[in-house]
Amino acid sequence: MELNYSPGLDGIIAAETKLSFLDTVGSQIVIRGFDLIELSQRYSYLDIVYLLLHGEIPITEQRNDLQDKLKSNYQVPLEIFQIFKLLPNGTHAMDGLRTGISVLAGYDQQMNDRSTEKNLGRAYRLLGSMPNIVANSYRVLNGQDVVEPDSKLSYSANFYYMITGRKPTSLEEEIFDQSLVLYSEHEMPNSTFTARVIASTQSDLYGALTGAVASLKGNLHGGANEAVMYMLLEAKTVEGFETLLKNKLQNKEKIMGFGHRVYMKKMDPRAQIMKEALYKLCLEQGDDRLYHMCEAGEKVMVQEKGLYPNLDYYAAPVYYMLGLPIEIYTPIFFGSRTIGLCAHVIEQHDNNRLFRPRVHYIGERHNLEELSV
């Protein structure tokens, strides 16, 4: 058997899936056969959750039933909050989130059952608990009081409310929900690969998602949205941002929010939707500084490097204008991606083969007899 090596597994097909596919020729992010960009303009996050789990866009009753299932899982074991309180000062919000998901495993009474039915139950549980874990791990780590979920609100409005302590306006709710749709699923990024690799040993959904949090935390993946916002704040003005980007490029630094393994030298189509959302928020708030800074940054990167924004570049200022704390941008990305990850783990468990690649050995070979003892 001839073994090929591609650094970073670039261009390697790692799995068969019915969930999603980045069609770079047709310029579509295919989710269960539909284009994610079109979905993001007509459907809400819960519709996408249903679509990913069940393969079809829900009718009203199915959507309501899903909503009820998630609401019945809004509460988490109170011990989780006590554990958050024991974490050292300065613990990253993603590490708090990773701990919370990991703790949930211990409350699953049928841990050894990997059937689709049980995994679906776990997915509802994780999706229902996610706003609570994301918001309250951050809150406890920042010395704030735990906030209770509000079942009267929609899934996304409750998520927003639990983070900020404020109910969103209808525009805020719409844009926040749209960001969750855009982040929900994206084929085989590092975190999804991580989750599938873990699941392939017949390990459980909680463990797979715990590993995926660690993967998504990195700056080259989900951590980029926070890094983008810190750059924008440091730069303060259009001119400041242009200079900052040029200096970073001169120092051969990578610019967060630009480039993508699959889109390479094209704009991530999801970024365009968030750019439009940013414009709407700027108009509503009568402050277009961030929009102009981001546009200027985009021009610099195209001119200097031929690189285009990915979703994180425009999600960051959108979250800022939505009044969300920066440390929680990556946990929100994970909260949204929970559905994609659950669907991938279920698919992996349903048709499993252990991931076990080989290496290209570049070390030395020795003969023990050559050693003079």
Ligand SMILES: CC(=O)SCCNC(=O)CCNC(=O)[C@H](O)C(C)(C)COP(=O)(O)OP(=O)(O)OC[C@H]1O[C@@H](n2cnc3c(N)ncnc32)[C@H](O)[C@@H]1OP(=O)(O)O
């Ligand atoms: C929603 C998401 O998770 S999207 C990803 C979010 N991550 C980021 O925004 C981090 C910044 N971007 C990057 O680091 C990269 O573009 C990645 C990690 C997303 C993709 O990486 P890869 O496919 O491995 O591309 P790689 O890092 O090899 O880059 C190829 C070339 O483009 C350059 N390049 C790629 N991205 C950037 C960037 N953001 N800034 C500057 N140069 C870049 C590299 O330096 C390299 O140049 P070279 O060939 O002259 O050495």
Ligand SMILES: O=C([O-])CC(=O)C(=O)O
């Ligand atoms: O696809 C990737 O490699 C990263 C990404 O954009 C995502 O996970 O949404």
